[in-house]
Amino acid sequence: MSDLETFRAETRAWLEAHCPESQRQPILKREQIWGGRNRVFPSADAQAWFEAMADRGWTAPSWPKEYGGGGLSIEEAKVLQQEMARLKCRPPLYEIGIWMFGPALLAYGNEAQKQEHIPKIVKGEIRWAQGYSEPGAGSDLASLKTKAEDMGDHFLVNGTKIWTTNAHKADWIFCLVRTDPSAPKQQGISFLLIDMASEGVSVSPIELISGESEFCQTFFDNVKVPKENLVGELNKGWDVAKELLKHERTLMSSMESMSEKEDFSLLELAQQYLSLNSEGTIEDGEIRSRIAQLLMEMEAFEQLNERMFYQYKAKQVDQRLGMLLKHIGTKQLQRKDELILEVLGNKALSWTAPTANQQEHIVTRNWAFNKSHTIAGGTSEIQLNIIAKRALGMAS
Ligand SMILES: Cc1cc2nc3c(=O)[nH]c(=O)nc-3n(C[C@H](O)[C@H](O)[C@H](O)COP(=O)(O)OP(=O)(O)OC[C@H]3O[C@@H](n4cnc5c(N)ncnc54)[C@H](O)[C@@H]3O)c2cc1C
Known part of the structure; x- marks a missing residue:
C-alpha cells in the first residue's frame, strides 16, 4: 500500500470512529460552529466533533504542526476532504481566520504573530472580522481613509469600516489603514490587527431587508494599537491585503x-x-x-x-x-x-x-x-x- 493509501485507510477509520452520526447530515446555518471567545455549540455531538478535529489540527489540515495545524501535505489534505465528503461529515469550524486571515498571516506575519494568533484560530478560540471596505472605498479599496498615526510606542487609529460581517460577534479585526497620507494610494497603506475590546472601538449593526443583520459599521475613535500588531512592513499592507483577497476569492468560488x-x-x-x-x-x-x-x-x-x-x-x-x-x-x-x-x-x-x-x-x-x-x-x-x-x- 502506498503512503497515501495508508493515510486514506487510517483517516477513514478515524473519521468513522470520531464523527457522530448527527454530524453527518447537511448542516443548517444555525448549526454552524464559528470561533470566538463566546463560542456556542448547538449540541454535545457538535462539540465532540469540533474538539476531535481541532485537537488533531484538522480544522486547518495543511497548516504547519508547530502552530497547531494538521501539518498535512496538499495530497493528504485532499484525501481528508474526500473522506469527509464520502461520510458527509460537517465542516467542524466556520471562521474567516481559517479561510482568509490565517493563510495571509502565515505568509506575511512574524514569528511572534504566528505563535500568538494561529493556534487560537485552529482551536476556534478567537473570531476574526475583516476591516477592508469603507463608506467611500469598496471596489476602489485603495482610496481608504481610516488612518493610523505613529505615536512612538503605538498607532492611534481613527476612521470607520463598513459591511464588516459579524463585527458585533468578533474578538479581533484585521484592518487596512492609511499610515502615509502623502504616498500614492496603494503605497501608504498598512495591515493592522486590532482587538475589538480596545477602548474606542464601537460597532453598529446594519439592518437588512430580511430583518436579519450580519453586516456592521465599525468605528475607531482614538484607538491605541500596539506597534507589534503591524503585519508585514509599514506602508506595504497592500501586499498582505492582496494575498488575503486571493484566499477570499478562492473561497467565494468554491x-x-x-x-x-x-x-x-x-x-x-x-x-x-x-x-x-x-x-x-x-x-x-x-x-x-x-x-x-x-x-x-x-x-x-x-x-x-x-x-x-x-x-x-x-x-x-x-x-x-x-x-x-x-x-x-x-x-x-x-x-x-x-x-x-x-x-x-x-x-x-x-x-x-x-x-x-x-x-x-x-x-x-x-x-x-x-x-x-x-x-x-x-x-x-x-x-x-x-x-x-x-x-x-x-x-x-
Ligand atoms: C456578503 C458580503 C459580505 C461582505 N463582508 C465584508 C467584510 O467582512 N469586510 C469588508 O471589509 N467588506 C465586506 N463586504 C464589502 C465588499 O467587499 C464590497 O461590497 C465590495 O468590495 C464592493 O464595494 P461597494 O459595496 O462599495 O460597491 P462599489 O465599489 O460602490 O460598486 C458599486 C457598483 O459599481 C461597480 N463598479 C465600481 N467600480 C467599477 C469599475 N472600475 N468598473 C466597473 N464597474 C465598477 C461595481 O461592480 C458595483 O456593481 C462584504 C460584501 C458582501 C456583499
Missing part, C-alpha cells in the same frame, strides 16, 4: 458555506418536484436539457479546480486560472439557484410561510443570499476588469 444550507442537489430536487416519464427521467425536455447543460458546466468547473490543484502540487500555478475561478464559480452558483427556483415554481415563493416546508424556505433564502457572492470579495465587474487586463492582456 464554497456555498455562507448559504443557509449547503449541497442541494439540482437533479434530486428536479426529480422530486417535476413530473417524470415512465423511464424515470424528467418529462419536460426543455428543462431537462438546461439542467444537463448546467451539470456539465459544473463538472467542467470541478475539473478546472482539479487542474489548479495539480498546478499547486507541481508548483507551476497559472495565475490566470485563479482569476477566473471566483467569477465562474459565483455565477454558476447563482444560475443553479435560479434553475432550482424554476424547478420548485410557486413552492419557492415563500420566506417563512407555513404553506411551504423548510427545504422550500431554504431554497428561496439561498437564492436571495447567494446574490451577494458576486459582490463580496470584489464585484464581478471588477473581477472581469482584472481578467481582461491581467489574464487576457487587454488594454484598459
